[in-house]
Amino acid sequence: MAVSWIAGLRACAVVAGAALLLSGCGGAKVGEDTGAQASGDGGGKSACGTFNLAVNPWVGYEANAAVIAHVAEKELGCNVVKKDLKEEVAWQGFATGEVDAIVENWGHEDLKKKYIDEQKVAVAVGPTGNKGVIGWFVPPWMAEKYPDITDWKNLNKYADLFKTSESGGKGQLLDGDPSFVTNDEALVKNLKLDFKVVYAGSEAALITAFRQAEKQKTPLIGYFYDPQWFMSEVKLVKVDLPEWTEGCDADAAKVACDYPVYDLDKIVSKKFADSGSPAYELVKNFNWTNDDQNVVSKYISEDGMTAEQAAEKWVADNPDKIKAWLPAAAG
């Protein structure tokens, strides 16, 4: 024991010496200058409180969320907590009280039924203004070289082009971000197409496939959607399926028509809607065009900005649009 005591004493001396030495040339202390800043913008916080915003994993959604979060923080003084979640988990968050809002919802009738109609923990608060288009697309070089390929009736003529190691002798129809509902197996069958659906399995796989197809000029046809940031890099061309009419997709097994145009909408938790939070008014009023979203998405995906920087830039450029979203009292 004695030994360690002596060692300890010696160490203490070293510590004291070193501490003195270092603090002499120390530099700025924690809290000296940053403290003022922290208390500076805290003024309006009591009105709004915490706003739990789900962020689903695609860039377009992130654009919506970033702009809403930016306005909520700067204009309404909310404490915005962004939560990175897949759609289904985000909807569950309405039930567990951990998510206040989803700000770009693609359909999801089953989830609406469960959480809005049955459990009554969520409410739909109207469209975001964005139109979602789902369908089959080909890279632009193909549409140029084979102009009639954009009509589904000609697809069988070109089926051979689309053969791959995965498609078992038929043409390959590349499907598959697993998050999106697809009727493609039924469509192929009911339209009597000589194609096989191959599941890419992720958005990254789909985008990489289309990017390579355009760059290497290899044939590809696949499931894709718009608005999507990749469309501004490579403008994929939509193949026209038999036109969608009300009810033509009622029976999933008998579908033989195109996907409907989705009015993307916003969902909030019941609790949040009843709270009287100004952030709720903001979410309810939020509305912009596909072009607006594409600008912010481009800032994020191509110009390498963070979502926060992108939102700040767009908000600074569009003060009038912001004004229309703000609740009357705060405006």
Added chain:
Amino acid sequence: MAAVPTTATAATGAAAPGRAGWLRGRYLTVIVLAAWVALWALLRGRDTLALGGAELTPLHTRLSEGMDAIDAGRNSNPLFLYFINYIRLFIDESVTFVQALISRPSFGRPVPVIGWLGVTGIATAVALLYGNRRTALLTAAGFASFGLLGLWEESMDTLALTLTAVVLALAVGIPLGVWAGLSDRVNRFLTPVLDFMQTMPTFVYLAPLTLFFLIGPASGTVATMIYATPPVIRITAHGIREIPVSTLEASTSLGSTRAQALRKVRLPLAKRTIIVGANQTIMAALSMVTIAALIDAPGLGKTVLKALQTLDVGTAFNAGLAIVIMAIVLDRVTSAAGRRVEAERRSGRARGTRARRIEAGLVLAATAVLVYLSHVYVWAAEFPGGAGLGSYVKQGAGAASQWAQDTLVTYTDALKNLITYGLLNPFQSLLAGSPWWLVALVVVALALLLAGARAAIVAGVSLVLLVLLGLWHDSMVTLATTLVATLIVMVLGVVAGVWMGRSARVDQVLRPVLDAGQTMPAFVYLVPILGLFGATRFTAIIAAVAFAAPVSIKLVAEAVRGVSPTAVEAATAGGSSTWQLIAKVQLPMARAGITLAASQGLIYVLSMVVIGGLVGAGALGYDVVAGFSQYQLRGKGLAAGLAIVVLGIMLDRIMRAAAQRAAARPAPH
């Protein structure tokens, strides 16, 4: 063609000519395989039980409803109210507390309690006191690199969650492991549970976990624990069991009670093995970083996922690199600690010589200074200089990925087509194109011939389960991909493993590469391999091989190194050439290790099935991913997860029994 049983015998069988019974077994195997091919030609396409991507069986619907029922009872169920809620609170608070210490602004300060200098100091001190100087240096450099890469806060978030999960996993796992080591009954009960925990894909329980533990650190921690606790339980139990009976008898004859024997003999002797278990648990926990980020777990995983949305390979690689560095640092420190424990035990010297105490005192004092400085001064709290290194890494990795995708694609496409048309497609068509009852008969017969009656029963039950789960066809497609990937893993494992086992230099160069392959999240390299090989089953095979081959290579190298030097010397003195030495002495004598490498390789390949689903493998992997993403498919996702578990347990049991049989045959000579 059934690759699993044959890989087990291929390593050992060729060199072990012997008993008539074994030869007869071999002829019968060939006959069974020939009969299969003949019948397949006649019956293909019949009774294949294929199920479309969006189609469900009644079982899948019932599973969905079952999950709904649990969900509905959440607010009234006492299990939730009094048990799970408190666990959640405890875990949430623990993680938040560690975050407040090292990663997040806390207690009204704009920075965490301990800044980068303090954290680096503490980590280095731990490495120095429990490991050695070299690992301390590595630790300091590793932690500094988190700052240089521009990822200090993210790295600390990851460290906070991983540490909490590991501490809790060890707190649960070591006692359970000791218990399983002492009691055969407990061990028999735990083994299948642990198998289940390790092979059930995380995607299956990720969404339900957030119902139990809500969105936040607790869910991420629990998901990590489920995957990371089994290794420490298994290895601790193994360590306790391994203690020589004579040592225990000596202690009981001296009048020790059971408890005393445990405390004084078993635990100290098993200490090194338990540290190995802790090491494996840490590695497993780090491999969950990206997946846990899918449910909002903070840290580097989020950076990787965000980057993937815009296919930003550079940013993803930068964050992946930080994960690899963290894994290598933690691995080297725990390994060094294990070696030190062993050395101290051997030399009979307990800790606490005078020099060591002085060293410890100094180290602690210096650490205290660093912690103090990082608490008080901005330069020591926030990493200065920004992400200088990080932007180079991002640009470099992004450019490299782009270059590879643009220039190599013709060659990689040819390679993909060669393997797919030459091996994968025929094999898959045999497995998935035969009637289900034919495949079941063949597999049971092969299991009987190669692994014995017990394994055949397990195989039979497993195959029936696959049919009942409604996913027979998908299971066979996944099985074909898995077996081809395992075959490639074993070819690489033997070639690189022998090379590495025979040369310390090669080992030194290869080891960090293998560590990187094992710990770099697959999400980081998905985009380049997708660009090179397209959304195909082959891409899934590449991802699985990248993850599984390092384990097999290391195990083979270990086994080759373990071959007794006298045997090698004798062969060299007898005039054997290098090739003869490898083929006639080193490989045959290392066959136990090679079999282990094959079975581990297989398990690792299976654990990548879901990642495969993200890159075009379809089948079970895609079912699981879709079940995680689409509400109406979650019952099917759960069934697909169960099917993966069933496949894993079946293959593992057949392989182990076959290996035991092979080992029971007389050794070659």
